[in-house]
Amino acid sequence: MSNQSTNSTGQVHHLRRMTVAWVILSVIGDVLFSIFVAPHVPPGRLTETAAKDQTDFNVLFEMAIPVLFGVWIYLGYSLVVWGDKRNKDAAFSGDAARHNTTTIVSWMAVTTVTVLFLAGFGTYALVVDHGSGGGQGPNPAFAPSGALKAETAALVGKATWAPGSKNVLPVQVIGQQWKFTYRYPTFGGFESSQLVLPADTTIAFNVTSLDVIHSFWAYQLGVKADANPQVNDVAFTTTKDPGNFIVRCSELCGIWHGAMYDSGQVESQSSFETWATTTEAANAANTALLPAFAWTYVPSANGAGGGYYPNTQDPFSKVEVYGSGTKSAA
Amino acid sequence: MTISDERSTEVSGPVSGHPHEARRLSWTQRPGLLSQNIITAIVFAIIGYTIGHWFGNYLASGYSYIANSGQNSIADTLALAFGVVGWLGGIGALNYPFAKLFGVDGLEEESPVDNWTKYFRYTLDHKVVGLQYVVGVLLFMFTGGLLAMAIRTELLNPTTHVFSPDTYIKIVSEHGTVMMMMATSIIVGPLGNYFVPLMIGSRRMAFPRIEALSFWIFTAGYMVIFSALPYGGFPTGWTGYAPLQTQSGPGMVSYLLGFAVIGTGMILAGFNQAVTIINYRAPGMTWGRVPVFVWSILATASLLTLATPVLFAGGLFGLLDKTVQTAFYVDEHGGSSYLWQNLFWFFGHPEVYIMALPGFGIAGELLPVFCRRPLFAYKVSSAGMIGVALLSFFVWQHHLFQSGINPDMRPLFMLTTELISIPTGFIYLVGLGTLYRAKIRFEIPMLFVLALFFNFLIGGVTGVFLSDVPVNVTVHGGFFVLSHFHYTIMGGLLFAFMAGIYYWMPKMTGKMMNKKIGKWHFWLMFVFFNLTFFPMFIIGLLGQPRRVFTYATNLQGLNDFSSVSAFILGFSFLVFFFNLVYSLWLKPEVAPANPWESLGLEWQTATPIPSYNFERIPVIMTDPYRYSEDGAPAYADLGTSGAPDTTTPTMA
The missing domain is CATH 1.20.210.10 (Cytochrome c oxidase-like, subunit I domain)
Structure with a gap:
């Protein structure tokens, strides 16, 4: 064909232009993102978990920018340069237009490497961050040290926590239509509608539900765990400084799902202890009426009469899970 | 000398009809009011609904699903199920299976008359089914879209509410479910049914009755899912998670049965498409010459056939939980709410690719x-x-x-x-x-x-x-x-x-x-x-x-x-x-015969397309999409003297 030679030189030309534009814009985009946006990306840095989740998001975003820009620049360039009014050359055709092994293989190689890197990076982040604040079910695969011991102790009422003790603090989150309540097994198993946490402490949230599936989403903590009936869904986070956070239900749970929100505080260790011991004493009469502390509760067999009893039968609730080898006497 | 010249013995002209004997027309094709059409379908559906409701109450009188609510889910379920059967029977979908069941020859189902009423009947022509689907999915989309407008209206203000939380959540659920059901069929139904046979050079789908059945099941599914609204809606979103599902009122029956009904249609449609594509390609259409749109429909059809049965089973378990007190999803009685999540998403994720692949196919088809x-x-x-x-x-x-x-x-x-x-x-x-x-x-x-x-x-x-x-x-x-x-x-x-x-x-x-x-x-x-x-x-x-x-x-x-x-x-x-x-x-x-100057086979038949699609079965000569290539052979040899030249289309 007569225009074969111009085509082959033109080819280099097009791709070089696009590559230059792509590199420049991607670098600018990434720099602008990391300076102006990245520090403000949700869920913020109130806890170790939140901070790491934010970092992961930012890493993904900085990888996404070149991908987005690459396709957009290519699309934009093609539309401008290769529109039928502007492009005076004949359309690229024949076998060369149909197949180009180099292009295909390099595309596959680049996408495969990128994807494998992402999966490896995500797995690494998930493991080192102890589940990244996500619900891990009753058998947390990636638990922080001391967590299993504290959980086992909590179930038999022997968990301890004091300022400076560095112990993991188990907190139970109970979802029901349409509110969350919180039990503190370390402090006699009292129940509160307030969620207060000590700073600089690893928290083990034990999330369960009395009725339908809810999801405990402590937004600024970087914690999200579904509240399933008769399942103890464990999520970990390590708080840093004092601050406030929002709790929302993020799994549709019926009519008032939209109104199922709440807030909580991370307080200094000493003021948390004060709050916990005061509330434990103030609520003692109520606590006596509650079912004994357990990982899950099932509705009373009497049906609509109400009442819940601790579930010691459910396979998901076995104490053995946490290494004690004995079942709760509850 | 073309290949077609050597095929002089091939029958040309309509393949419909049986030349050896005149046969009686099926009730679905008779002219006038004394025939089966959408009106009889509606009447039969109402009769079926009424009988089902009566039967359910007869079986389980005084039984209410939620204490003192007066809601009897057995009656609700049977009413809808019988209604669906009535609808299919009324339109004539069951004539042939029943005839075969009783050892009788089926009556002639291909219409001798070509008028607008074919769009309201059980018609076996894939082009009619395709257009029926166009109207069907647009209706689906329009209703789902109105619900979306309602959602966005409510979200205009966080404190002033247009709807009660109850109404709102039911609108959201209905919107999601309707749109998902619609999106499953939006390309496979209208464009898949219409164009796959044309693009592979076939005169028909492999199973025309099943094709028509899948459309009429689709419409039945539409009505079942909309029956949720008069039943009071359902609050679970399109994902229908148990135990909220188990807890909900009779609108949930519409959701579960609706998915089961529409799932049946999806399985049938997918299976029919796959068989057609595998077996009905024109001579010369090797797998390397199949248009990419057809590839996308084949990939989608495999998902429809393999993933949807799981949804069907999941919906059925939910219905059994609600009616006869099984406990598939009830944790307190040995079931598991995780079971629904697993079943639903085992279907649900292939489902989202059911809703992506045909789009890729159209993109690949149109780009060249x-x-x-x-x-x-x-x-x-x-x-x-x-x-x-x-x-x-x-x-x-x-x-x-x-x-x-x-x-x-x-x-x-x-x-x-x-x-x-x-x-x-x-x-x-x-x-x-x-x-x-x-x-x-x-x-x-x-x-x-x-x-x-x-x-x-x-x-x-x-x-x-x-x-x-x-x-x-x-x-x-x-x-x-x-x-x-x-x-x-x-x-x-x-x-x-x-x-x-x-x-x-x-x-x-x-x-x-x-x-x-x-x-x-x-x-x-x-x-x-x-x-x-x-x-x-x-x-x-x-x-x-x-x-x-x-x-x-x-x-x-x-x-x-x-x-x-x-x-x-x-x-x-x-x-x-x-x-x-x-x-x-x-x-x-009036459109030109080939307004986009496409090389695709579907543009090379006459417009309007004769009921037998191609005068002769075309022979595929080369790869598709050889645009702007000097000296490239035509994609297909149509074997007719008047075959339109594909590179310089004639204007009609």
């Missing part, structure tokens, strides 16, 4: 036509679609990352989910490669295809964020994921559907869609689609969960922006409907 050059890396595109279809069965638990199920499997599901971006990336390689040094014609269908590549990129990239478990903690269950799947399904599939409608309407109706109104439609839809859904990524990151009627007051600005854009997006669909009415009835413009 409007780029005037061959498709780049044809084999990679079909490999990509098959790869996506295969991998889609291995990713479902990424919907359950925070559910507490299989926590140590999360790295695996993260890996499989991210692996899907490799075959999806193939589609981009093919798309971008085909634009390379093209001569792009910016016709309306091409604009929609280009928009698909823009939108789906955003949907795909945000999907990678969702698949990353640490990031998923923040974005799961919020507006981020909502925006992500609207970008893939609406931004991808619906834009592809529009591309297909604008592209193929001249073939289906013989009339061109108006280009000026089409441009208005495209730009309104494209711009306001992005303005509606892009802010939702930010809304989601800022902490707004899905399906809420109220939200943090600081998010009102973004929500209002999204709502107002959504209203204009809704208006763009009115522009589309107006364009349909204007171009087809108000000011019809």
Whole structure:
């Protein structure tokens, strides 16, 4: 064909232009993102978990920018340069237009490497961050040290926590239509509608539900765990400084799902202890009426009469899970 | 000397009818009122509903599902089930099976008369079924769209409410379910049924009765899912999670039965498409010459056939829980709410690719036509679609990352989910490669295809964020994921559907869609689609969960922006409907035989297409998409003297 030679030189030309534009814009985009946006990306840095989740998001975003820009620049360039009014050359055709092994293989190689890197990076982040604040079910695969011991102790009422003790603090989150309540097994198993946490402490949230599936989403903590009936869904986070956070239900749970929100505080260790011991004493009469502390509760067999009893039968609730080898006497 | 010249013995002319004897017409094809048509279907459906309701009450009188509510789910279930059977019997879908059951020959089902009433009957012509589906999915889409407008109206203000929380959640649930059901069929139904036989050079689908049955089941499913509203709605969203499902009132029966009914139609449609594509390709159409749209339908059909039975079973278990007190999903009685989540998403994730692959197929099919050059890396595109279809069965638990199920499997599901971006990336390689040094014609269908590549990129990239478990903690269950799947399904599939409608309407109706109104439609839809859904990524990151009627007051600005854009997006669909009415009835413009100068086989039959499609079965001579190639042989030898020249189409 007569225009074969111009085509082959033109080819280099097009791709070089696009590559230059792509590199420049991607670098600018990434720099602008990391300076102006990245520090403000949700869920913020109130806890170790939140901070790491934010970092992961930012890493993904900085990888996404070149991908987005690459396709957009290519699309934009093609539309401008290769529109039928502007492009005076004949359309690229024949076998060369149909197949180009180099292009295909390099595309596959680049996408495969990128994807494998992402999966490896995500797995690494998930493991080192102890589940990244996500619900891990009753058998947390990636638990922080001391967590299993504290959980086992909590179930038999022997968990301890004091300022400076560095112990993991188990907190139970109970979802029901349409509110969350919180039990503190370390402090006699009292129940509160307030969620207060000590700073600089690893928290083990034990999330369960009395009725339908809810999801405990402590937004600024970087914690999200579904509240399933008769399942103890464990999520970990390590708080840093004092601050406030929002709790929302993020799994549709019926009519008032939209109104199922709440807030909580991370307080200094000493003021948390004060709050916990005061509330434990103030609520003692109520606590006596509650079912004994357990990982899950099932509705009373009497049906609509109400009442819940601790579930010691459910396979998901076995104490053995946490290494004690004995079942709760509850 | 062409191959066709050697096939002089081939029957030309209609294949319908049985030349050896005159047979009595089936009730579905008789003229006049004394026949089976949509009116008898309605009457039979009402009779079936009434009998079912009476029978349910007879079986379980005084039994109410929720204490003192007077709701009897056995009666509700049987009423709807009998109604569906009545509808199918009334339209005539059961005539042939029953005739065979009693050892009688079926009556003649192919219509001797060709008039408008065929669209309201049990008609076996794939082109009629295709057009019936067009109207069906548009009706579905319109009702689902109205519900979307209602949702955005409620979200205009976090404190002043238009609907009660109860009404709102039922609107949300109905919108999601209706749209999902519609999107499953939006391309496979109308364009798949209409064009797959034409594109593979076949005179019919493999199983015309099953094809018609799948359409009439689809319409029955539409009515069953809408019966949820008079039954009081259901509050579970389209995902229908138990135990909320178990707890809900009779509207839930409509949801469960609706999915089971429409699932049956999906299985039948998928199986029929797969068999047709595998067995009815014209001579010479090797797997390397099959149009990519057909590849996409084959990949979709395999998902429809293999994934949907799981949904059917899941829905059936739910119905049994609600009616005869089984406990599949009831934790207290040995069931598990995780079971529903697993079954639902085992279907649900292939389902989202059911809603993506046909879009890729349309994009691949249309790009060469409007780029005037061959498709780049044809084999990679079909490999990509098959790869996506295969991998889609291995990713479902990424919907359950925070559910507490299989926590140590999360790295695996993260890996499989991210692996899907490799075959999806193939589609981009093919798309971008085909634009390379093209001569792009910016016709309306091409604009929609280009928009698909823009939108789906955003949907795909945000999907990678969702698949990353640490990031998923923040974005799961919020507006981020909502925006992500609207970008893939609406931004991808619906834009592809529009591309297909604008592209193929001249073939289906013989009339061109108006280009000026089409441009208005495209730009309104494209711009306001992005303005509606892009802010939702930010809304989601800022902490707004899905399906809420109220939200943090600081998010009102973004929500209002999204709502107002959504209203204009809704208006763009009115522009589309107006364009349909204007171009087809108000000011019809006769379409040229091949307005886009396509090499595709479907453009090479007469318009209107004869009921037997091709005078002779064409013989495929070469690869598809050899545009702008000097000396390339024609794609197909039609074996007729008057075969249109494919490179310089004649104007009708």
